[in-house]
Amino acid sequence: MRGVLASLFVRGGHRPSRARTIVFALLFAYVGTALMLLFGVLFQPMIDAFSGMGLTWLYFALYASMVFALGVVGTVFIASAQIFGPRDNELLLALPIRPGHILISRILVLLTVEAVVTLLVLVPVTVIWLRAGLGSVAGMLMLVAGTALLPLLALSVSLLLAWLLSVVGQRVRFKNLVTLVVSVAFLIGYLYIYSNIQRYLNDLIARGEEFASAFSRAMPPFYSFGVAVAEGNPAQFAVFALWAVLPFGLVFLLLSSRYLRILTTRRGSRRVRYQARELRRSGRLLALTRKELAYFWSRPAVVLNSSIGSVFLLLGAVLLLVNRDNVLGSVETFMAVVPGATFPGIAVAAVAAVGSANNLSSSLVSLEGRSLWIARSLPVGPMTVIQAKINAHLTVSALPALIASVLLGAAVAEGPKDWAAIVLIPQTFLVMLAFAGAAVNLVLPRLDWISEVQVVKQSASAMAALFGGMGIVAGLALLYAFLVRDLMALDAYLWLCGAVFVAATIAVYAFLRRGGVERFEGLAA
Amino acid sequence: MLRIENLTKTYGDKRAVDDLSLHVGPGEIYGFIGHNGAGKTTTIKSVCGILQFDSGTITIDGHDVRREPLLCKARTAYIPDNPDLYDFMTGIKYLNFIADVFDIDAALRNERIHRYSDMLELTADLAGAISSYSHGMKQKLAIISALIHEPRLLVLDEPFVGLDPKASRAVKDLMRQKCDEGAAVFFSTHVLEVAERLCDKVAIIKGGRLVAHGPTDEVRGDSSLEDVFLELESDQQ
Numbered sequence: 001m002r003g004v005l006a007s008l009f010v011r012g013g014h015r016p017s018r019a020r021t022i023v024f025a026l027l028f029a030y031v032g033t034a035l036m037l038l039f040g041v042l043f044q045p046m047i048d049a050f051s052g053m054g055l056t057w058l059y060f061a062l063y064a065s066m067v068f069a070l071g072v073v074g075t076v077f078i079a080s081a082q083i084f085g086p087r088d089n090e091l092l093l094a095l096p097i098r099p100g101h102i103l104i105s106r107i108l109v110l111l112t113v114e115a116v117v118t119l120l121v122l123v124p125v126t127v128i129w130l131r132a133g134l135g136s137v138a139g140m141l142m143l144v145a146g147t148a149l150l151p152l153l154a155l156s157v158s159l160l161l162a163w164l165l166s167v168v169g170q171r172v173r174f175k176n177l178v179t180l181v182v183s184v185a186f187l188i189g190y191l192y193i194y195s196n197i198q199r200y201l202n203d204l205i206a207r208g209e210e211f212a213s214a215f216s217r218a219m220p221p222f223y224s225f226g227v228a229v230a231e232g233n234p235a236q237f238a239v240f241a242l243w244a245v246l247p248f249g250l251v252f253l254l255l256s257s258r259y260l261r262i263l264t265t266r267r268g269s270r271r272v273r274y275q276a277r278e279l280r281r282s283g284r285l286l287a288l289t290r291k292e293l294a295y296f297w298s299r300p301a302v303v304l305n306s307s308i309g310s311v312f313l314l315l316g317a318v319l320l321l322v323n324r325d326n327v328l329g330s331v332e333t334f335m336a337v338v339p340g341a342t343f344p345g346i347a348v349a350a351v352a353a354v355g356s357a358n359n360l361s362s363s364l365v366s367l368e369g370r371s372l373w374i375a376r377s378l379p380v381g382p383m384t385v386i387q388a389k390i391n392a393h394l395t396v397s398a399l400p401a402l403i404a405s406v407l408l409g410a411a412v413a414e415g416p417k418d419w420a421a422i423v424l425i426p427q428t429f430l431v432m433l434a435f436a437g438a439a440v441n442l443v444l445p446r447l448d449w450i451s452e453v454q455v456v457k458q459s460a461s462a463m464a465a466l467f468g469g470m471g472i473v474a475g476l477a478l479l480y481a482f483l484v485r486d487l488m489a490l491d492a493y494l495w496l497c498g499a500v501f502v503a504a505t506i507a508v509y510a511f512l513r514r515g516g517v518e519r520f521e522g523l524a525a
Numbered sequence: 526m527l528r529i530e531n532l533t534k535t536y537g538d539k540r541a542v543d544d545l546s547l548h549v550g551p552g553e554i555y556g557f558i559g560h561n562g563a564g565k566t567t568t569i570k571s572v573c574g575i576l577q578f579d580s581g582t583i584t585i586d587g588h589d590v591r592r593e594p595l596l597c598k599a600r601t602a603y604i605p606d607n608p609d610l611y612d613f614m615t616g617i618k619y620l621n622f623i624a625d626v627f628d629i630d631a632a633l634r635n636e637r638i639h640r641y642s643d644m645l646e647l648t649a650d651l652a653g654a655i656s657s658y659s660h661g662m663k664q665k666l667a668i669i670s671a672l673i674h675e676p677r678l679l680v681l682d683e684p685f686v687g688l689d690p691k692a693s694r695a696v697k698d699l700m701r702q703k704c705d706e707g708a709a710v711f712f713s714t715h716v717l718e719v720a721e722r723l724c725d726k727v728a729i730i731k732g733g734r735l736v737a738h739g740p741t742d743e744v745r746g747d748s749s750l751e752d753v754f755l756e757l758e759s760d761q762q
């Protein structure tokens with residue numbers, strides 16, 4: 001367990017510096033606070049409505065189902081990678097450790113992740129409940145104890161789903177494509193529900209009693225949880241505890257009894273006999289860029305985590321094509337509450353903000369991992385290797401952004417000036433992010449990973465690039481709305497931003513050529 | 526072909542390689558022997574330009590690895606002790622990628638890839654994903670990729686680990702053939718019998734310092750290389 005946790009927080013046997021710890025603590029505090037506020041906004045209208053109808057239990061039942069859903073969504077892919085796919089499974093199996101203990105150590109890490117997610121919902125839900133004057137000591141005790149058990153229920157489901165993913169992954173022919181399609185479909189479903197949550201909430205409040213009755217029949221564990229907390233009812237708490245502990249115990253017994261078999265069974269792949277054919281020649285940079293893209297497409301976890309912005313940009317473009325009026329209607333509603341907003345301005349900000357979720361270049365140096373020796377021993381300069389990684393990022397990021405920009409331009413541009421802004425300015429920003437991501441990865445590399453997920457999802461460079469990009473868009477939008485709006489027109493401000501992005505790209509490029517190259521040469525291959 | 530002069534590399538307080546000098550001439554197979562942690566891999570990685578060293582000079586074919594790293598890498602082939610290759614590629618795509626980076630003409634790469642693959646009996650598996658290869662197959666692929674650009678210097682870290690006897694023999698023959706063509710081979714090994722039979726010269730390293738080096742017959746004297754090695758080990762303790 002200590003080993004697994006160390007792999008998350010300690011690099012190459014060294015603890016992170018105090019400054020780095022403080023920066024990341026602040027970053028986590030910022031993200032945590034933002035998410036708690038988000039959940040607070042979601043739950044605030046429920047407490048008055050449900051308590052007025054005598055359905056306070058529904059408030060807690062919905063809290064429990066939210067924690068459950070987030071727990072499953074948040075851990076299913078991590079469980080698939082950490083429990084069924086890490087590189088160190090064989091090493092651990094060779095040690096005198098029971099397979100069940102390996103499983104427990106990995107499950108404890110997942111429970112830690114779920115506990116953090118749960119806390120983000122628990123805090124606002126509890127504050128809202130206490131502020132409404134409905135809290136009781138017994139209820140509080142059951143809320144805390146029940147919340148401690150909730151991750152078990154979520155984990156039972158995510159473990160089974162992760163197992164299913166791993167079994168399906170071994171049997172299907174186009175494993176990567178299938179994993180990718182299933183994951184994107186899963187994500188679209190999740191986003192669809194999330195984007196309609198306000199409507200569901202309004203329906204829920206309007207038809208509270210009807211919904212409560214259906215909910216209590218369909219979701220007995222959450223019903224028991226809700227009644228236990230709202231009424232301080234120990235009998236219902238015991239029922240909920242059984243719902244949480246029993247399935248988890250059964251899933252754990254099932255997995256631990258088969259864990260050795262699961263880890264050691266490899267379905268052989270069909271042997272493809274080589275047929276000699278002419279090999280085509282490419283230039284060095286093109287060959288290196290193709291290699292980066294081949295890696296990217298071979299790893300669904302990398303595609304999903306490092307280029308999710310492109311997925312959203314393409315989905316957004318499709319949505320704009322099929323549902324133009326509704327999308328523009330929503331944008332108009334948004335414009336009404338944002339000072340100084342215009343259609344082209346929002347189009348630029350939207351493509352930049354969504355595109356900033358692409359952070360592939362911030363992982364590609366780390367993802368070299370144990371094969372870094374190849375890039376280091378080849379007769380190509382470090383800058384060429386770095387450039388290939390940036391090219392791969394741009395290939396994945398620029399084209400979807402361009403498609404989205406062109407469609408947005410067709411929908412909202414009123415002249416060549418709007419067109420130029422919508423198409424060019426987001427590209428200057430996304431190019432800057434591609435270069436900056438590579439620089440961040442060279443400053444914060446992580447080569448000792450055992451699963452790619454640790455790099456693309458949990459590494460310092462990936463998080464810094466993701467939050468940094470989004471922070472820049474948010475910061476520039478706020479700067480305009482509250483400070484610059486009276487000083488200059490929006491289109492002038494956007495072009496100024498574009499010029500700053502170009503200058504920043506040149507500065508980052510200059511850093512890469514000196515500091516970046518030095519850091520690459522200093523990496524232990 | 527390879528000149529190492531006063532090479533020193535430290536990790537924190539530990540001197541992994543301490544003032545090491547050796548020369549490998551064209552046509553020579555040079556064995557590098559030492560216990561685990563003696564400094565073999567550190568020396569090899571420094572030669573290949575993938576590890577920065579503290580002081581000393583390394584030249585390959587007259588080119589300084591620090592000042593002209595790309596020229597040196599273009600003349601060198603390196604095979605690490607554990608060939609972690611790009612397992613998301615097929616064998617043939619990996620070889621073609623290496624040929625691209627070394628800028629090998631299309632006709633030449635076709636001929637060389639197939640010649641060396643046939644020699645190491647890997648041709649039939651070239652369409653398979655590297656992730657499905659055994660350790661020995663990966664080692665063979667790494668060796669083929671190292672030969673595509675006809676290097677002047679072959680630097681191999683434990684090259685026989687994982688190879689079956691037939692492939693092991695083929696690699697030894699290849700090493701001799703390359704040396705006959707004017708190249709040089711510098712390799713580390715723990716298998717002293719192999720070093721004794723194959724190497725024109727050997728160097729024994731202990732605690733980062735060379736404790737013996739020269740023509741194999743001279744280093745060995747009237748005893749076996751194993752006896753000399755064990756004797757030097759015990760003398761130094």
